[in-house]
Amino acid sequence: MTVMSNVSFYYYPLVNAVRFSSRRKFLYGSSFLLGTIAMLLLTIASSAGSASDKLLSSAALRSVDVQASATSRIPLNEALIRTLSNNPMIDRIYPVAVGGAGIKVRQPAVGVSLMVASDLPIQEPPIISSIKQSLFPLTNHEIVLPISVNGVSMEPLLGSVVGFALDSSGGPEGPPLVELKVVGFYNSSWQLDGHEAGIVSLPTALIFASTSDPGVTSTAAYIAKDGYSSLVVEAKNEGQVPGLLSQLSARGLYVTDYQEQVSGTAAVAKVAKSLAGIAVIGMALVLFGASLSASGTLLSSRRVEVATLRAIGFTRLQVLYQLLLELIFGGLGVALASSAAAIAVVLMMSNFFHGLILRLGLSSVNPDPRSVSIVFAIEVFAIVIGGVLAIIRPLRLQPSIALRDW
Amino acid sequence: MTLIEVHEASFSYTGSQGRSDLILDTVNFELHACEFVAIIGESGSGKSTFLDLLGLLSCPDSGDVTIFSQATKNLGEADRARLRRRSIGFVFQSFNLINQFSAIENVAVGSWDSRGNANEKARNLLRRFDLDEALFEKRPMQMSVGQRQRVAIARALINDPKIILCDEPTGNLDATNTSLVLEILHKLKMEEKGIVAVTHDNEIALAADRTLRLIDHKLRPLERDK
Numbered sequence: 081m082t083v084m085s086n087v088s089f090y091y092y093p094l095v096n097a098v099r100f101s102s103r104r105k106f107l108y109g110s111s112f113l114l115g116t117i118a119m120l121l122l123t124i125a126s127s128a129g130s131a132s133d134k135l136l137s138s139a140a141l142r143s144v145d146v147q148a149s150a151t152s153r154i155p156l157n158e159a160l161i162r163t164l165s166n167n168p169m170i171d172r173i174y175p176v177a178v179g180g181a182g183i184k185v186r187q188p189a190v191g192v193s194l195m196v197a198s199d200l201p202i203q204e205p206p207i208i209s210s211i212k213q214s215l216f217p218l219t220n221h222e223i224v225l226p227i228s229v230n231g232v233s234m235e236p237l238l239g240s241v242v243g244f245a246l247d248s249s250g251g252p253e254g255p256p257l258v259e260l261k262v263v264g265f266y267n268s269s270w271q272l273d274g275h276e277a278g279i280v281s282l283p284t285a286l287i288f289a290s291t292s293d294p295g296v297t298s299t300a301a302y303i304a305k306d307g308y309s310s311l312v313v314e315a316k317n318e319g320q321v322p323g324l325l326s327q328l329s330a331r332g333l334y335v336t337d338y339q340e341q342v343s344g345t346a347a348v349a350k351v352a353k354s355l356a357g358i359a360v361i362g363m364a365l366v367l368f369g370a371s372l373s374a375s376g377t378l379l380s381s382r383r384v385e386v387a388t389l390r391a392i393g394f395t396r397l398q399v400l401y402q403l404l405l406e407l408i409f410g411g412l413g414v415a416l417a418s419s420a421a422a423i424a425v426v427l428m429m430s431n432f433f434h435g436l437i438l439r440l441g442l443s444s445v446n447p448d449p450r451s452v453s454i455v456f457a458i459e460v461f462a463i464v465i466g467g468v469l470a471i472i473r474p475l476r477l478q479p480s481i482a483l484r485d486w
Numbered sequence: 487m488t489l490i491e492v493h494e495a496s497f498s499y500t501g502s503q504g505r506s507d508l509i510l511d512t513v514n515f516e517l518h519a520c521e522f523v524a525i526i527g528e529s530g531s532g533k534s535t536f537l538d539l540l541g542l543l544s545c546p547d548s549g550d551v552t553i554f555s556q557a558t559k560n561l562g563e564a565d566r567a568r569l570r571r572r573s574i575g576f577v578f579q580s581f582n583l584i585n586q587f588s589a590i591e592n593v594a595v596g597s598w599d600s601r602g603n604a605n606e607k608a609r610n611l612l613r614r615f616d617l618d619e620a621l622f623e624k625r626p627m628q629m630s631v632g633q634r635q636r637v638a639i640a641r642a643l644i645n646d647p648k649i650i651l652c653d654e655p656t657g658n659l660d661a662t663n664t665s666l667v668l669e670i671l672h673k674l675k676m677e678e679k680g681i682v683a684v685t686h687d688n689e690i691a692l693a694a695d696r697t698l699r700l701i702d703h704k705l706r707p708l709e710r711d712k
Contacts, residue, residue: 092595099586388582391543392596392641393571395564480538483578483653 093406097413107374107463108414114366115418115459116425122451123426141338142171142318144325146311149334155307167327169320170313178309179288181258181278182245183229183237192229195277196244197309198285199224215264217281223260224279237262244278244288258287368462383474387482396475403471404464411463415456422455423447488555489573489649489680490517490540495549497535509535511703512549517680519648522671524691525684526708527700533684534653536700540682541574541651542566553649571598575642579654581634583626583641589633590622593640604644611640615670632663639670650674652683656690668693 148156161173181196199216215224223242225234244258260280280288283299289309290302315324321337328335389399426447474482492515498506509532517523517540527533538544539551542558550559553573558566583592590608597604612622615636626634635655642650652671656664668690671681675695683690691697697708 091591095591096586384580384582385584388576388578388584389595390567391541391570391576391582393567393598393645395567397564398567478544480535480543483543483582484534 090405093402093404094409096406097409107370108410108417110370110374111414111459111463112418112421114370115415115455116421118458119418119422119452119455120425120429122454123422123448126448126451142315142321143338144313144315144321144328145336145338146313146328147334147336148307148309151334154332155305156309156311157303157307160307161311164311164313164328167324169315169324169327171316172314174312174314175282175308176310176312177282177285177289178277179285179290179292181288183242183278191245192232193276194226194229196223196280196285196288197277198282199279218263218279218284220281220284221260222263222280223284224264224266225262226276226278227265229276234262234265238265239263258284260284368458368466370462373466377470383477383482386471386474387477387479390479391483400471400475403467407464407467408460411460414463415459418459419452419456422452487519487678488516489519489553490515490682491552491555492516492539492546493549493552495539495546495551497532497539497544497546499535508703510539510546510700513703513705515540515698515705517649517682519678519680520675521696522675522681522683522694524694524697525682525700525705526686526691526697531700532703533700536705537651537653537682537684540649541576542570571596571645573647574649574651575645575647577635577639577642577650577652577655579657581626581631581638581658583634583638585626588623588625589617589629589637592626592637593644596641597644599645607644608640611643612637615640616666630663631658632660632666635659635663635667636670639667643674648679650679650681652681652685654685654687655683656685656687664689 146156154160156175161175164170164173176198178195178197180193182191182193199218215222218224223244225237228234239262241259241261244260260278266279286299286302289306290296290299293302293306296302296305313324313328315321325335325337386399386403389402390396394402492513494512494514495510496508496512497510498508500506513536515536525533525536535544539546542551542553542561545559550557552558553569556569558569561569584595587595589612590605593608593611594604597607599607609622613619617633617636617640621629621633626637629637635658639655650671655671656667659667664687671683672693675681683694685691691708698705699708700706
């Protein structure tokens with residue numbers, strides 16, 4: 081096979097791919113638009129999917145919540161934790177402390193009250209990832225707030241050290257403060273309970289909890305006397321949860337499990353993921369069809385050009401190489417532009433529409449390399465295949481006939 | 487020096503219903519260096535088909551076309567393309583320039599030289615045909631028809647072929663541009679090239695060294711040459 085010269089081998093297809101005719105504009109424009117939308121949908125689907133997977137795989141499914149109860153009168157203290165630790169069905173026990181607090185907010189100039197709960201390692205709330213990726217476990221001087229409390233946005237507090245009143249009445253006028261740094265926010269709509277709880281480390285939560293009992297002088301004394309607010313008891317596997325519930329109830333403890341709630345929430349996320357997946361498949365089909373059609377129209381209208389190339393000395397195979405390269409260059413260009421646009425839109429969405437994102441039940445929407453890669457591949461594939469199908473006929477046509485028809 | 491020799495070549499088109507239409511019947515022809523041959527004939531007489539045979543774009547059903555003493559009947563597509571590229575330049579009535587390319591690119595695209603050389607050769611050819619430098623980067627739609635035809639002729643010459651085949655080279659040109667193209671063809675003939683022009687244009691027919699008429703599927707010398 082003759083080696084083609086530099087001028088024709090790369091230059092011709094590159095120039096053709098770059099210089100836009102009206103049909104090429106349509107092809108590139110439609111592919112760009114559809115590709116960008118498909119990438120956005122896939123990104124949202126992927127975010128919904130990972131939220132759903134996270135919930136389904138979370139330790140919550142094998143956990144039992146033991147609540148302090150006036151009726152049971154059994155304090156959830158260290159002695160009880162030691163006893164329960166001997167149960168072969170129990171993997172781990174997490175003590176939880178809950179106390180009341182008011183936030184002294186300058187802007188807006190209102191006080192809001194919220195609970196302060198120790199973080200639950202089994203059920204990490206969906207954190208808005210643009211703030212901080214790995215917040216847990218929190219240090220003693222940090223707090224993660226709900227994105228809003230009583231309709232007041234907490235966002236302006238990010239990164240600042242905020243004073244918290246040590247009583248449950250809330251508001252800015254409370255007595256001495258504990259100062260905590262706001263390090264993140266979570267999507268409270270995903271919280272199973274305690275929708276207006278600031279999440280802090282266990283020792284910090286105990287400070288707040290112990291103030292509710294004026295008789296105690298230290299957190300240790302508080303635990304010994306009143307006990308923790310609740311214990312999260314993690315079974316070794318999901319199947320043991322019913323048995324564990326029975327055993328703990330038999331001891332007179334007030335117990336509930338998370339399974340029903342978590343499964344329900346995860347089901348919603350799974351439905352969202354499926355719908356987004358279907359939308360993306362539809363989008364991919366439309367993208368493929370549009371590329372196929374536009375690429376086909378584009379190339380079939382160039383039969384005289386193909387014939388001319390053959391008349392001036394190109395073989396059929398060489399023309400095919402040229403057109404293939406042109407299609408690949410064009411496809412890559414469009415796919416790169418779509419990817420860049422989709423990433424930009426996703427980042428904009430993350431920054432400006434996170435309220436909506438939270439309503440969709442997603443902790444965040446970030447550019448997803450997998451989604452971008454999938455749509456990238458579909459776009460290039462559709463443009464190249466569409467073009468190849470369209471150039472078969474002009475290539476097979478005798479140049480003498482093609483040139484005569486002109 | 488004989489550049490092309492056509493020996494007893496016949497050609498028929500087979501229609502979609504299987505009917506065969508004879509276009510050329512045992513045609514003989516020779517083209518020599520420094521010769522300008524015009525071929526005239528009625529529309530549909532087979533002039534362009536004959537040009538396709540000379541340019542190796544079609545194969546005769548019988549007989550053969552010999553280029554530089556090389557028989558082409560049994561050549562494969564790639565070999566025919568290689569021979570065409572090396573030895574034959576085409577000039578079309580509709581110019582067939584690539585719209586998205588500039589004048590320079592249209593000329594250089596046919597080159598089998600390295601890119602830098604191709605561009606330089608293209609530039610020199612365009613200069614030679616009195617095209618303004620400002621037009622070199624313009625695309626065909628931004629040029630007059632005369633300018634387009636000169637670009638098309640430059641493209642035909644980019645690989646310095648010995649044979650130039652022209653299909654109605656002045657068919658879309660006014661009198662001034664027709665004279666200009668004739669002048670160019672005459673100069674090319676002086677450079678030891680052989681030129682075949684299929685035409686309806688009397689001016690070209692009169693300017694040619696020989697004029698042949700395609701009639702009744704045969705090539706016959708025009709009366710004036712007898």
